[in-house]
Amino acid sequence: MNRLSRVSLTLFCAVILVSCGKDKSESAVADADKPDVSSDVVWVTVNGSPIHESELDYARQKLLGDQFVDARVEENIRQSLISSRAIAQKAEAELSAEDLANIALATQVYREELLLKSYLQRVSVPRAVSEQMVVDYYHQHPEAFGAASISDLEILKVPLGPEIDSAKVITILSGARTQENWSNIAAQQSGQKITYQKARSNQQLSPRLLSALNTLSTGDTSDVVIEAKQAYVIRVLSQQDIPPRPLSEVSRDIRKRLAAEELKKAIKSLSEKVLAESNIVRKD
Template identity: 35%
Template sequence: MPRVEWTLGCLLAAALLAGCRDDDGADALAQVPVEPSATLVTVDDSPITRAQLELTVERTLGESAPLFANDEVERKILDSLVASRAMALLAERELDAGERAQLDLKAQAYREELLVRHYLEQHATPEPVTSEQVADYYQRHPEEFGGGVEKSFEIIASDQALEEPQRAELIALLSGAEAKGRDWQKQVAAWRAAGKPLEYRSNRIKPELLEQPLRGLVESTEAGSIAPLYADGQLLLVRVTGEERLPARPLSEVSGEIREKLAPQALKQAVKSLSEEATRQVKVQYSSR
């Protein structure tokens, strides 16, 4: 039950730091030896030691403990531990056998979690990210560092949902010779003046930044080519007018970013290797095998 008591102890400590003075607690702190195992107070014969008090002070005040942990603060935190222990003892008396077993499982799991964390801190030493790994990542992911392809394209699109007769009319219009002319913007202006529900747009962007289905259409269309698309009630005609391969930022500029990306992978691999090694050092027997 340590996790429950520690958490509740910290909460109670925060609440009691502004509380009234308890002379019994002050006397206990003044008279009891400073050894960690020394008992400061008992609650129904359950001892609270100086080591438990010091741990709660550290957990409550964190890095500020050396600055603020005076006798008055320690006394109030001791009061909180007494209240916490009293509630824990009363709660334990109310548990039935099933609840007690479940609590024991949780306490065991938390203890194991702390032990695993300690073991990893002592033994998990990830290999440093090498320059070769950085260079390899840089070569395999140029798009992350400003590289990739940028395309310029024009679009003629319907500006409203199309009914079947209107859709067939516009498909015929955009399949004709006029749609193959050089100046799409001028041509669309003429069509709009004639009442056709069409609009003109142009863009220059990396295709992967577009949303589907336009992204797939632009990616698959070569410079100088025209491709049609009808999706979600909208008619599109796309002409790719240019394509440029962008230079990536130099490796020297992005190597730090790459190392930050690869560091968690190195730690994950170190933990995996350590897990395998730990399993080999103990006897493992599955009951079903």
């Protein structure tokens, strides 16, 4: 396939995507919703269906923007529009009623999306994101940018069950809170199935254990925590604070987040205003 043929094929596929949606809209929406093209210049008809200059301009702008269009590319765009219209007509004649109904529904939904987007751009202006808003968000949510407090821990735990003297085990764990060598306690009380382990707070700990840990500083020991038929005591050996990434690295992401939040607020405000002016009758 030569280069010209490849260009033609590419343009044809692109114009299919651009023009099919428009053609489906014409067959799917009421005549009252169609744009007034009575004064538009018709440059070609396909089986009696006119293609207007405005459609050609739209396809040209959608595909190439402000790029220079030479005569060869212009002719490819025109021929692709003709082919697209002919295929769309063939499809409309041969597709099942169910397929056409689905296309009509999809077109209606897409049309509403375009109307909403266009209207929002015209009447709803989100609040601009200031530098101070970015800085405030950064300081209010350091964990979102990598800040963390990681603790090195030692843990005594024992399963609770019929074969375990729960009261005795809890007494042993409570007494361990004031003792230094927990590994010795586990070894001396092996008959009670007490186990000793070291861990870090950024490892997978249950929400309940993390809640107990959040109240502790270096050297502190938790009360006995019972969860999922296990009894625990936790001691914090050391703590390390990890700072967030520098603001200069994350400010762009913060700005995007805040812009999205401001857009949501603007849409919500507009929605509330329009709904207050509307007559809503639900059938459910």
